[in-house]
Amino acid sequence: MDAHLLRTFVAVTRCGSFSRAADELGYTQSAVSQHIAALESDLGTPLLSRRPVQPTAAGRRLLEHAGPILVRLAAARAEITRMTQAPPDRLVVGVSPLAFVPEVVGANHVRVLPRVEVVTGVAQGTLDLGLVDGITAPSDPLNLPDVAPLAKAGVAERPLAVVLPADHPLAGRKHVKLADLADAQWIDAPESAIPLAQLRAASGTTGFRAALRYEGTHVPGLLEMATAGHGLALLPQTMVGGLPAVPVTRLVHRVERLTMPTQPGSGRSGVR
Known part of the structure; x- marks a missing residue:
């Protein structure tokens, strides 16, 4: 299954329109239509009804797989990039709204984001580090989306x-x-x-x-x-x-630090 076709399919279903998806992706509307037709041919079933534009039952099922697949692909690219390029001067940290633990990072760029965006941002490489929160029994890890093989460490329980x-x-x-x-x-x-x-x-x-x-x-x-x-x-x-x-x-508020798995020579200053 071609990732480019899958990305186009996700954009069309999100936009509810072939033309709006084309504008978002920078393609012509004809190219978007060809992508969807090729994906439907590959899978052997219609994925979208056209008037109105909405996913079929098979399309809805494909959407459930598409998000994790595309995040995994982006995570793989980000990890290889980190292995082969020098660390940037700027340390970008994503923080879910209740996860502020200022003493554990030396960031010079902080983004407050929804919890799932912190996880996917670290996986895709748009964030160098993430702090995400949730509730657990004492000492239990958070139940986070399995979007990539991230390194996780507890930093606070309250x-x-x-x-x-x-x-x-x-x-x-x-x-x-x-x-x-x-x-x-x-x-x-x-x-x-x-x-x-x-x-x-x-x-x-x-x-x-x-x-x-x-x-x-x-x-x-x-x-x-x-x-x-x-x-x-x-x-x-x-x-x-x-x-x-x-x-x-019997429950605590737990904050965990998320990073990509440590690679030789990829240590970042300012992260403890």
């Missing part, structure tokens, strides 16, 4: 706390189990708090219904929404300050 209004029935409790909060209403803030999907996975329960969607990485705004009663939010206890919050037992 207590977690549920932020809530001062008059909430749980306010004043010494601690709480996460599973006991599955039926509560939560703020769905995937980039400025622990994502609800991680809460379900960590607690082994369903629930954690979202009362409000909060998009962005502005943590102070999220804290105000939670203390005003719009829903609960789970954050590292160090970020809560003096706001009403209840510590969570």
Whole structure:
């Protein structure tokens, strides 16, 4: 399967248009149509319906494979490039919003990114180093997307706390189990708090219904929404300050450092 054809297919499905995909890729619309036709011929089945442009059942299944395949190809290219070229003067570090650990890097360019973009950025070579966070049992590694053979190391583990209004029935409790909060209403803030999907996975329960969607990485705004009663939010206890919050037992907020596997002569200054 030709990676160029696969990349065109992904662009068409994302754009929902052959012409917009052509503009994005720098091809003619005729070339895009030829790429899709060649890919469909290779696989022996239609991948896109044309009016409107959307993936068929086979196309949707191919999309599930396409993302990891293209990331792996980019990761392979990035790793070979790192082996054969001198390290750049600039150290670019990608950080997920709750993963700031300033003492572990000597960066001169920091990008705050969604968690999955930190992982793929390190794999593809657009980031020299990544700091990514999540919740685990103490000393357990994070469950990260398997996009490339990355080197991973834990750099911090912090207590977690549920932020809530001062008059909430749980306010004043010494601690709480996460599973006991599955039926509560939560703020769905995937980039400025622990994502609800991680809460379900960590607690082994369903629930954690979202009362409000909060998009962005502005943590102070999220804290105000939670203390005003719009829903609960789970954050590292160090970020809560003096706001009403209840510590969570048996789970920690973990930060891991991600790099490409170390190659001879590829050490980077400023990374400890």
